[in-house]
Amino acid sequence: MxxxxxxxxxxxxxxxxxxxxxxxxxxxxxxxxxxxxxxxxxxxxxxxxxxxxxxxxxxxxRNHFLFTPLLPSTTTGTLEFRSIVEPIRTSKIMDHVTYYQxxxxxxxxxxxxxxxxxxxxxxxxxxxxxxxxxxxxRNNTFGIEGVEENAHFLKELQDARSIRAHLLQNFEKAIIPTISKHERSRILSCVIVGGGPTGVEYAAELCDFLWNDLPRAYPQINAHEVKVTLLEAGPNILSAFDASMVKKALTSLRKRGVDIRTDSAVSKVNPESLELDSGYKIPYGTLVWSTGVGxxxxxxxxxxxxxxxxxxxxxxxxxxxxxxxxxxxxxxxxxxxxxxxxxxxxxxxxxxxxxxxxxxxxxxxxxEFKYHFLGNMAYIGGNKSLLESEYVNLSGWVSWIAWRAAYFTRLGSWVNKIQVPFDWTKTLIFGRDVTIF
Ligand SMILES: Cc1cc2nc3c(=O)[nH]c(=O)nc-3n(C[C@H](O)[C@H](O)[C@H](O)COP(=O)(O)OP(=O)(O)OC[C@H]3O[C@@H](n4cnc5c(N)ncnc54)[C@H](O)[C@@H]3O)c2cc1C
CATH class of the missing domain: 3.50.50.60 (FAD/NAD(P)-binding domain)
Incomplete structure (x- = not known):
């Protein structure tokens, strides 16, 4: 001792x-x-x-390490769940560590x-x-009524899995012949609350799925029928980014059909709709809550x-x-x-x-500990990213390559380093998997 x-x-x-x-x-x-x-x-x-x-x-x-920056990519199948985790038990650290789950x-x-x-x-x-x-x-709900019970969070692997399954189930439901027009419109409404990087990246991944994979997997649903709404309580999305970069994100996301509403605070969440402070109601089929951490x-x-x-x-x-x-x-x-x-x-x-x-x-x-800011990155869909650092601000295709390269090099294990590029290539060639499990 x-x-x-x-x-x-x-x-x-x-x-x-x-x-x-x-x-x-x-x-x-x-x-x-x-x-x-x-x-x-x-x-x-x-x-x-x-x-x-x-x-x-x-x-x-949690008996694994989770590479959170790539978690939004698993919600639509760009990446597979197991590609972005590293199990503790088989990690090389276990040589000299005792682990209790x-x-x-x-x-x-x-x-x-x-x-x-x-x-x-x-x-x-x-x-x-x-x-x-x-x-x-923990996920921050600001104590808003109905969030815990009705919204999906995006923090852990099981959250991404439940979002993916829920979304695909809604597409399956939407093409059942007995479904009413009104109900079909509700279940095809996807609402994302929180305009930070996670909310934006989820919206971007969702749009990629809608434009690239929906026509192939669900030809009975027109991509324009699926409504994607991004709600942000503050005056702008991606508040940590430079104004010029935010403008690029807004333009790109809006072009891909995302309805972005700023200064729109949610006051209550019901099982099939949510209410804004203004009293306006938005029906939803899938609700993803990403308003930071508490x-x-x-x-x-x-x-x-x-x-x-x-x-x-x-x-x-x-x-x-x-x-x-x-x-x-x-x-x-x-x-x-x-x-x-x-x-x-x-x-x-x-x-x-x-x-x-x-x-x-x-x-x-x-x-003493000194924090070194290395930059901000966010994927905005359509093979475009934002990259902001002390020295350079980049957007578009080049920064998307840089975004992927940066995360690829940060992946911890060789298994992940093989699986992630494999998934990216598979998605590019064959599209995203729509199996529900
Ligand atoms: C979807 C998503 C995307 C993100 N993207 C980025 C990004 O691009 N760039 C970036 O810089 N940051 C990003 N972040 C933020 C980043 O993931 C967090 O800041 C980071 O995970 C914090 O690390 P941490 O070690 O404090 O906690 P975590 O990584 O959250 O780990 C906490 C650990 O504690 C364990 N734990 C929980 N409760 C207990 C308990 N009672 N006892 C023991 N263990 C417990 C958990 O199981 C977990 O293993 C993202 C986050 C999310 C959710």
Whole structure:
């Protein structure tokens, strides 16, 4: 075990460095135990670089890493579901990691203990020397009535699968001869709430399906009959992008038939229609809700200091008021300022924290975490993307190639690196698969 002499970390006068961790190993044969919550962008990246001089335990209900930027592509079959996941069990990190498929339900930092629940065996406890919280965030419904019950979210693989099945079922229903004209029009109405990158990319993928695959698979349905509506509560979609890029996205999406309505806040969702603040009602057959992320319940009820639903950390990602608890990704935010809830931030933090903990082992000095913005990207349909960085803004076909190349190079495993281009090629040649399962 480790004995802590005073604080685990102490800041140096220069503020950009901390003094080495003053931990003393009492029994040199026993490894210090690091418990990591989550298998998302931050946690998975951290585990990949964390030294095996630690005893590493990962607790997460999801037994795979999910490459979220390509999730919208699976909702219509551009990519297959298994192409964008990496199972934890067969990943090379498992050589030195113990994994429990369970979720953390509460924290007892004063006892260095977390409480967990497995859907197979019930509750259990895990102790730790260091705890790393990377549980991500939840879908934000803003407490609007009917969203949880009626809308599809787009966050996990099962969400994408249920959207795809629901959409295809509606196309099948629409061509049953007994269906009324009114009902056919409703079930062929697809509404997307949220004009951020995820909402826009889903709309783009849906239009690709409608224009490229619907005529082949469902010749009885005219693509113009399927109404795609994108609702955004704010004055513009893609608010993180430059105005000139937003204009390009609007033009491209509208050309492909998307009805984009800004300043349109939803006030209530019924099973077959939704209501706007203005009182206007929109019937829908498929409703996809993508309005950003809100606090995770385990974070909200944790003993840690939170701000805007995120655990507050110092510049070394150490949770305020603790000595051995760290937090990163969508569930945390450094006290110096809120970072965007993106994979970019989570990935950089995962890499940083692994390096910091490795340096602590060697009693080396630590550096503060610094986020490097690498750029924004969004697919806008019809083989066109937006790419915005410090140096260049690109749109159209060239940036679509860059968008695909960027994600291809970021894919973790060789299996994914083979499957994703294979799916892209298959879709290009044979079209999207319309099997319902
Ligand atoms: C459809 C979609 C597209 C996106 N596209 C982009 C993009 O193009 N670029 C970009 O930068 N970002 C993108 N993002 C955002 C990005 O995915 C998130 O910011 C990122 O996943 C955050 O990483 P994280 O590690 O904090 O959490 P996550 O990746 O969400 O991982 C959280 C992990 O914690 C686990 N967990 C949950 N509850 C518990 C619990 N109680 N105990 C233990 N484990 C738990 C989960 O199972 C999961 O493994 C996208 C997100 C979505 C949904």
């Amino acid at each position: 480790w004995k802590r002499a005073g604080g685990l970390l102490e800041r140096n006068v220069s503020r950009s460095w901390v003094a080495p961790c003053r931990s003393v190993r009492m029994n040199s044969t026993e490894k210090e135990k690091v418990v990591i919550l989550g298998t998302g962008w931050s946690s998975f990246r951290m585990v990949q670089s964390l030294s095996d001089k630690y005893k590493i335990v990962v607790v997460s209900p 369970a979720h953390c339900t509460s924290f007892e930092p004063e006892k260095n203990l977390i409480h967990c629940e497995s859907e197979y065996t019930g509750t259990f406890e895990v102790d730790y020397d260091k705890l790393v919280v990377g549980v991500g965030a 606090p995770h319940e385990v974070v909200s009820k944790s003993p840690f200091k939170t701000e805007r639903g995120r655990i507050v950390t110092d510049e070394y990602l150490k949770v305020l008021g603790t000595e051995n608890v760290f937090a990163f990704g969508d569930c945390a935010s450094p006290e110096s300022g809120l970072l965007p809830a993106t994979a970019q931030v989570a990935l950089q933090q995962g890499k940083y924290l692994a390096r910091s903990l490795n340096r602590m082992q060697q009693n080396k000095e630590l550096q």
